[in-house]
Amino acid sequence: MYNLMFSNVVQRIKERVIRNIFDIISFNSATLIFAEKFLYFLLGLAPHLRVIDIYWILRELRLVRIWDPWILRNGNEYKVFFLAGPEFKSPFWSSGLILSASSSDLKRWSFQGVALSPSQYQWSNGRMLAGSCYKENGHFYLFYSTSPKPPDMFSEAIGIAVSKDCSNWQKSPLPLLVPDYKYYGASEASSIFPSEQINKFFPDGLHKQFRDPYIFKCHLTEQYCLIFSASYENGHPVRRACVGIAVSQDIKGPYTLIKPLLYPSVDGYKGIFYEIERPQIIFEHGKYYLLFSSWVHGVNPDYLDNYKKFDLSDSSVYCYVSTSLEEPFVPLEIPIIPGSEKTGLYGTNFFQDEKGGWLAYGWYTKNYTLELSCKFPVIWDNEIPKILVCQ
Numbered sequence: 001m002y003n004l005m006f007s008n009v010v011q012r013i014k015e016r017v018i019r020n021i022f023d024i025i026s027f028n029s030a031t032l033i034f035a036e037k038f039l040y041f042l043l044g045l046a047p048h049l050r051v052i053d054i055y056w057i058l059r060e061l062r063l064v065r066i067w068d069p070w071i072l073r074n075g076n077e078y079k080v081f082f083l084a085g086p087e088f089k090s091p092f093w094s095s096g097l098i099l100s101a102s103s104s105d106l107k108r109w110s111f112q113g114v115a116l117s118p119s120q121y122q123w124s125n126g127r128m129l130a131g132s133c134y135k136e137n138g139h140f141y142l143f144y145s146t147s148p149k150p151p152d153m154f155s156e157a158i159g160i161a162v163s164k165d166c167s168n169w170q171k172s173p174l175p176l177l178v179p180d181y182k183y184y185g186a187s188e189a190s191s192i193f194p195s196e197q198i199n200k201f202f203p204d205g206l207h208k209q210f211r212d213p214y215i216f217k218c219h220l221t222e223q224y225c226l227i228f229s230a231s232y233e234n235g236h237p238v239r240r241a242c243v244g245i246a247v248s249q250d251i252k253g254p255y256t257l258i259k260p261l262l263y264p265s266v267d268g269y270k271g272i273f274y275e276i277e278r279p280q281i282i283f284e285h286g287k288y289y290l291l292f293s294s295w296v297h298g299v300n301p302d303y304l305d306n307y308k309k310f311d312l313s314d315s316s317v318y319c320y321v322s323t324s325l326e327e328p329f330v331p332l333e334i335p336i337i338p339g340s341e342k343t344g345l346y347g348t349n350f351f352q353d354e355k356g357g358w359l360a361y362g363w364y365t366k367n368y369t370l371e372l373s374c375k376f377p378v379i380w381d382n383e384i385p386k387i388l389v390c391q
Helices: 001-025 028-049 054-060 194-199 301-310
Strands: 066-076 077-086 099-105 110-116 126-134 139-147 159-165 212-215 224-231 239-249 256-262 277-284 287-293 316-321 330-336 346-352 359-365 369-373 377-380 384-387
Touching: 001 316, 001 369, 028 054, 028 110, 054 066, 066 126, 066 346, 066 359, 066 369, 077 126, 099 126, 110 139, 139 212, 159 194, 159 256, 224 277, 224 316, 256 377, 287 346, 330 384
Parallel strands: 126 212
Antiparallel strands: 066 077, 077 099, 099 110, 126 139, 139 159, 212 224, 224 239, 239 256, 277 287, 287 316, 316 330, 346 359, 359 369, 359 377, 377 384
């Protein structure tokens, strides 16, 4: 009992110290940088201290935001990676690093610290973006996206890190993939982002989208396929969002960029989406299901009428399907996965639990929390995926 009381006292003292440090900071350009570095220092320290749960404190004090999770199932253990950034920075996506946690039951999660942070290399010294993880021959491969500091923050690239234990990661100093401008280009962002953000983060007004890599192995060709969010080289100046793809015979690469797997458009030119985020491919019922998310404000207004009957929301998951990776992907009869619009999540992906059942997970946009439990089961009804949402 004494040890418990002592621990609680220490916890309260440490909470007050941390809170006071951030309270006395007057957030100008200089102190903002210091506060962010200090926050990242605390997150890096968190898994090494037992007397205090620093990560829990930072979350309770609302000093850190988290978003964009991705899950790896490793035997009986689940590993989640997710993005994190300071609550006091705006917009939230202007900074970030990758944190990780583990669980055996999808209920109790153990924080494991910082997985990857921005590096000293120019191509990745700004912020970390989402990715995916894959296990092969006793090694773990973490595919991630990243970008430089302003004013080049919207020049995105894809990197790779390797680990033997899924905890200690070795990053490659060179990017795994960058846009080649044969198939992939940039979107004009002036109609999407406020002028002050454009002036600060990417003065040329061009968003070189190249992020959110998702890795899978084709069961027919044995090739490793890396799909990602990108901008098509051709098409509508603003709404050029596409799902890019690169292939390799070795999971470590090199990867060869090929033409986009999907460019959603009308008449081949009028692009539908400004951004396609967190793409994922699932092979089920002899078909490839291509899933992705997109903010409603980035959808072509001329095309929104086609979705009105589906109660479109930011949580909606779009679904295209094909019988082959070489054939065109087309929208399902129901182009929005039923139930997805009601979850309140964004960046929704699916994963299979140890029993083979499918579950949907993502992050809540209202409060920047993650949904990693069994709350949203997924079923295939007549080859149409549906998310079950309890009313």
